[in-house]
Amino acid sequence: MKRYWGLLFLLSCAMGASAQSPQGSSASTVTFRDITQRAGIHFVHNNAAFGKKYLPETMGPGVAFIDYDNDGWPDIFIVNGMDWPGHASKHSTPKLYHNNHDGTFTDVTHKAGLDVEMFGMGVAVGDYDNDGYDDLFVTALGQNRLFHNNGNGTFTDVTQKAGLLGPKEFSTSAAWVDYDRDGKLDLVVANYVQWSLEGDLYCTLDGKSKSYCTPESYKGASVRLWHNRGDGTFEDATKKSGVWEPTSKTLGIAILDYDNDGWPDLLFSNDTQPNKLYRNNGNGTFTEKAVVAGVAFSEDGVARAGMGVDAADYDRSGMASILITNFSNQMLSLYHNEGKGLFVDEAPRSEVGRNSLLTLGFGCFFFDYDLDGWPDILIANGHIDGDIQRVQPNVKYAMPPHIFRNLGKGNFQEVTNSLGAGFATPRVGRGAAYGDINNDGRLDLLLSTNGGPVYLFENDFTGSPAAANKSLRIKLSGTKSNRDGIGTAVKLTAGGESQSEMLRSGSSYLSASELVLTFGLAMHEQADSIEIRWPSGQVDKLTNVAAGQTITVTEGKGITASRKYGTR
DSSP states (O other): HHHHHHHHHHHHHHHHSSSOOOOOOOOGOOOOOOOOHHHHHHOOOOOOSSSSSSSSGGTTEHHHHHTTSSSOOOEEEOOOOOOOOOOOSSSSOOOOEEOOOOSSSSOOOHHHHHHOOOEEEEEEEEEOOOSSEEEEEEEEEEEEEEEEEEEESSSOOTTTTTTOOOOOOEEEEEEOOTOOOOOSOEEOOOOOOOSSSSSOOESSSSSSEOOOGGGGSSSSSOOEEEEEOOOSSSEEHHHHTOOOHHHHEEEEEEOOOOOOOOOOOEEEEEESSOEEEEOOOOOSEEOOOHHTTTOOOOOOOOBBBBOOOEETTTTTTSSSSEEEEEOOOOOOEEEEEETTTEEEEEESSSSSHTTTTTTOEEOOOOOOOOSSSSEEEEEEEEEEEETHHHHHHHHSBBBBBEEEEEEEOOOOOOOGGGOOOTSSSSSSSEEEEETTTTTSSSHHHHHHHHHHEEEEEEEEEOOGGGGGGEEEHHHHEEESTTTTTTTOOEEEEETEEEEEEEOOOBBBBTOOSSEEEEEEETTTTTTEEEEEEOOTEEEEEEEEESSSEEEEETTTTTEEEEETTTTT
């Protein structure tokens, strides 16, 4: 079987590899500067750890970019934990930071009505009621919460009103998706394992002291799919849609259309259980395809410890490929979409696999950090147990992140150490998200650590301005489709080269990146053509759109607003 996959890979290299390579300014002129303190982000995650080594302490937190006040500048939301019963020592809540348009942020958590204690894990951003303001869904150990954006800078907890009160589970990542294309965002929620304080187990690495148990010690739990009724409430469609699977131990969710049939499919990364790939049948139901597609296991048939996940067309093939982070000694999964429903893991034969073998990845995504038009890879790394070096000397607790630069032709090169010493510092990484915080057309990074601070990194181009790669950012506004335009596929052509992206909620690990598409154009001054395929079936086409701006495209109406980079 392994030989069969290898032959397929070689065939794909010969027949399907792109002849194009990145062009434009050098990636060495990009650094990620730590601006956390200067920006006014003062946050430390409370994982509740006090020596008992309870499993949930190792997991969080998630982070998100959300433009909650619609001023065109992404704000920051950070999930937080809380103390265990009987060991309360501090009041800890999620945090919402407002973007002041000058590189600084203001803590508006209390004013926004979000200072609610919970053992939070992840976050999903989406406008579920199509009122033009993005809402927040926060996953937790226990009760998940839906916070409705009131449009005046405040949020209201509508969990009970929306029909989402209970069940109380160990939820992790979440994503908004209009799976039936009725114009209303539905909600998919990942669940990890069946764990409770009362049912906590004793595990040990060295035979002497307690360690964090692996998920294999606990029973699994199914994801949940909530269908949006359109009246502010949701119904549990998990079983009737066909995604019920109680043995899963899901940590990551990615939305993708892997077969390009126009219907969003669901990918779940599972920890010590096979990954799941649910093909959308277009009638409200899904069919599980992970094994036949080749993404359920590693090449040698092992279910790995899947954490974060993302999907993107990284080689301009027109097909979405898959990225999954795994445990240390397992390396990343980089499943290339071969077409016809088949994927091949390229990681074992690439620098992506070799350089990630000893790291433990959580947050991950494709993003074009150097704007050359080719999606690069970010991985947030960190182990779960501070004692790991006592039993595995080559594996660290705190780890640097990975950034793999896309060289074209299916090749990646790790460039982490060239992006600034502060960025490459080892941390106990977890959540990760991207967004353009300063309206310069470059994607900045927000990374969280378990039991520690979050880090905000500004994408800084240090070369001559005339040599900088160009970009074009596209904000979508649905009319017949959901207001955010989630699920919309965009194909952009510049200088005879085409690239494609789909606007998606979810991906990474527990986190949510901004709901704006950023296309790197290398040295091209404009997009020659843009084709936008909305979930409703509407197709809009644009021509000769200048670089250096963010445009708003309204379904059926074309460009309805634009703003050049650097303007407020």
